[in-house]
Amino acid sequence: MKIYLELNGKQRYEEVAPGESLLSLLRRLGMKSVKQGCATGDCGACTVLLDGRAVRACTVFAPQVRGRRVTTLEGLGDVDDPHPLQEAFVEAGAVQCGFCTPGMIMVAYELLSRNDNPTPEEVREAISGNLCRCTGYVKIVDAILLAAKWKREGKWR
Amino acid sequence: MEVGLKRRSAVGKNVRKVDGLSLATGRPKFALDIDIPGALVGKILRSPHAHARILSIDASKAEALPGVACVLHCGNVKRIPFTTAGQGWPEPSPYDTVLFDSKVRYVGDQVAAVAAETEEIAEEALKLIKVEYEVLPAVLSVEEALAEGAPVIHDEEDSQGIYDAAHNIAAAVDIPVGDIERGFAESDVTVEEICEIPYSQHTPIEPHCVIAYFDEDGRLVLRTSTQVPFHVRRIVARALELPMERIRVIKPRVGGGFGSKQEVILEPVAAALALRTGRPVRMALDRSEVFISSRTRHPMRVRVKLGAKKDGTLHAIEMEATSNTGAYGTHALTVLSNVGSKTLPLYNKAPHLWFHGKAVYTNLPVAGAYRGYGATQGYFALEVAMDELAGRLGMDPVELRLKNHIRAGETSPIFEKIGEGREGVPMVVRSCALSQCLRVGAERIGWDEKRKSPRREGPWAYGVGMAVSMQGSGITGVDMGAATIMMNEDGSFRLLVGATDIGTGSDTILAQIAAEVLGVPVERISVYSSDTDFTPFDVGAYASSTTYVSGNAVLRAAQEVRRKALEVAAGMLGEPAEHLELADGKVISPRTGKSVTLSEVGHRATYVADQKHIIASASFVPAESPPPFAAFFCEVAVDTETGIVRVERFVATADCGVPIHPKLAEGQLEGAIVQGIGHALTEELLFSNRGRCLNANLFDYKIPSSLDVPDVEVVLVDSEEPTGPLGAKSIAEVGINGPLPAISNAIYHAVGVRLTRAPFTPERVLSALRQGRRLG
Structure with a gap:
């Protein structure tokens, strides 16, 4: 069809x-x-x-x-014009192998579209259905909090 | 070192990971992210029996199914014993595997492979293959395998390198140092602990996958998710009797490995299907196959007996390891050896040592390389025993470690006695900041106070525990990494490495090392890893080797390129090269103040006078394997009513020499520790009484999610490793050895029972609480 x-x-x-x-x-x-x-x-x-x-x-x-x-x-963005979330993942060191990264960024995007000032606990809750075996999640949480900060500062398009 | 260690332009900085943005924007960088027109899909038929002989295979119905291109099985593929282990050569693992055998040795073993136009057709074809089995009695535990008269798993005649096939023993070690009996007799206190680790799996989020195709000259190309591209080429050449020059292996980005992709599992199958059909073939394991039919950690029982003097000085250590290597012996000997070789040197004050053990075949999934590589199993038992010893001695566990751990300038006889499946090499530890790691970690978690007064809130009992570990940096005298650096005429550089970035960030670290020497920003260096046609050799990403081994190769190549660039500049500036300096993309004469840019140097060398390509290659083989060290501290809460254990805090401090890229180093530690927490609390593959895996999916085999673990706190305590590239040693593995013993010791502190069988599930914790084993 x-x-x-x-x-x-x-x-x-x-x-x-x-x-x-x-x-x-x-x-x-x-x-x-x-x-x-x-x-x-x-x-x-x-x-x-x-x-x-x-x-x-x-x-x-x-x-x-x-x-x-x-x-x-x-x-969301590409190498020449990345989305702030994509920038934040690189900046925070949240990308190791990068295989879970696309899914992580998509759930983070959804979270930040509802709430641009999440607590670390809310971030952990939001990404809890997305498994990462490389990072231990520490820097992924950092990245999402960083992107949220940029959003609050009006740095998102 | 030629380049000053004080002035650091690139090393020690959190530069952008060179592949970070392309990964974060979803560029098609992984093995299966390219579409090769006309590619067939390959699928594998797997054994439903734990142990059986194949009496006959009838593939005619499958072959007749429209869309099926070929079916391979033991009836139409030549029998060539090899090992999938993906190690250097000569291989320390037995040649006990053939591509399609007439015997199956575990539920999930490879029986046949199909290539078809679509995945659906391939799956349909698998169902049409008729296999007649003679089911044999299976051995589903190490005890059964070692029992008198046990069924022999490897009764084939053409295997090589098995220690004692008739008794199901794949490998054995027996390393005495001093006189262990005397050692215990002379000790004031002895303790003994037995710790067990079950089947656990690496679970990289990208399953093993490969696409095999032919280039315009008809050469076979394998684009594969691997840690070891050069070993893939060698092993596929052996398994399929192909000349090596007909094979090209490309390693694109790899979605995690942790040891599981050191194994050469899918590549020979995809290559065989492509060669038979003359068409491209893509293959990926599904998640259940990753669990059952890729590789696992070696389940192991480790018994440790410690003897110490009253003042806490260790006097004798016995360690006995009984390893389950599953159906095939890949890494059986070397993982077993590492149980002792990566642990015993840490406590080098004990003059009497005995390390012995065996690796045993069973009719269960195949164990292989997994981050930690035996050290994880060894440290679990050793560090739980150390905790027990501290209690017996009435000593603080931190003090006991401080008293006994190896120091810079010291050695251990174990370095010489145990190597990579053979004798080792003597080595003096040149850098060790473990004492500082212990102090910093203890302070960070509030050790002294929390140790004094374990908290209790309703049913929740709180406790703190700790452990230490070391690992190595590559395999002494065995590993080799090489690098080529070429200068472009505009003063930028191309760095080609066989070193295999599998998500670790090694491309970035190696670029930083090159940038440091060449006096340019990291952005001026484009890195490529790895392609057996275009990059120089490297053993690959395993044994915590890349930063140290490949990093030293890059350092040497960069120094040579630097020398050549300075020579050209010397001609331009009219001064001897040794009077010139290279920084910020310029060659400067401090005497005259004159300078030329690297772009001017490059253009001159390429086009103008005495033309030559400024290019150099270098190789490095480590004469030593400097250990990184780490101390682990954790606080747990134990629900005494349900047995649930929560890790409240986890602090790790590590000495990895000079961290080339601190954030990437932290990330390695954080990730390793969370894997270790998974091992400690939830991860275990379960089997039916017929050897069938019961939880081969990510729902029932629970790896930690973001809600299951705390924000791991890591501190890098720098040291400077004189043999390392710009002071660095490894970091990838050392972190995974800590959580099992640290959490077990914290549970003991909280509730007074020792958990010695991982994972520490609520059932096991409750049952231990009921038995109420409290010592001291």
């Missing part, structure tokens, strides 16, 4: 299979930031925004996003 969706601000009309996951669709469309860590909804590496809310793309069927707005990490 073919569906309309809005992907990173652009209208797309794409062929999808009924049983296909959103994760598979997005990677097929070149959104390689969407990572497969488990395919069972446990690791959070494939987190994207669906109408602004963080979802695990492996647990959503592609046809379910018909007519909806999907944002992946590629939609």
